Amino acid sequence: MSAPEPSQKTRLPPSKLGTKQHWDDVYKREVQNFHDIQDEGEVWFPxxxxxxxxxxxDNVPSTSTSSVIEIGSGNGALLFSLAEEGFPAEHLFGVDYSEDAIRLAQDIARTRDLSTTVTFAVCDFLxxxxxxxxxxxxxxxxxxxDAMALLDLKDSALDPQAIYPAKVSRLLSSGGLFLITSCNFTEEELKSIFVTEQVSYFQTIKHRSFSFGGKTGSTYTSVVFKKE
Structure with a gap:
């Protein structure tokens, strides 16, 4: 079974947050701020x-051959946090389609003595x-x-909800894990997008919940999938 066809239920209205120009502008500004006042920039979903x-x-063994990649690594905050917790930095790789995002992450890495271990590279993942x-x-x-799903399909030949899940599945090692955190999609919606014959639901990471109108929810959803 291939990746499921995107459902209209998981379609989001287009936004500038889905455009490369927006993120190029954001990271150009953050690179300048880092050079001027050593501000490392915004941490997404801090x-x-x-x-x-x-x-x-707790769950991913860091063997001598293990490999970790973050898609859309931005300023590298998540990978730096992993390195600081003892995950081998030489196993960590970050990609982003914004050249200034990669420049910012590399500049920050140098200040943390991680520039020769954590790797960052420009890559348009789609x-x-x-x-x-x-x-x-x-x-x-x-x-x-989340950001990709805000792309205006009228202005692009690419459909992230069709391309991205299939690509994640292809690039996962056998037994590999895909950990996605979202503020736009529920756990069930993420399952409907990413579960295939090869990739199954593995676990949900619980975040702080809130109650409103008799219902309980969470601002963020983190779901782990595993390739068979």
């Missing part, structure tokens, strides 16, 4: 980082494969698919 890092350190490996043991996404 409330989720500690739980994601804890789950990875259009090309990351260089260096044909498969990965752990693929991370913290808000990137």
């Amino acid at each position: 409330e989720t980082v500690d739980k994601i890092v804890q789950w990875i350190t 259009r090309e494969d990351p260089e260096g490996r044909s498969s990965w043991d752990l693929i991370l996404d913290k808000g990137t698919f």
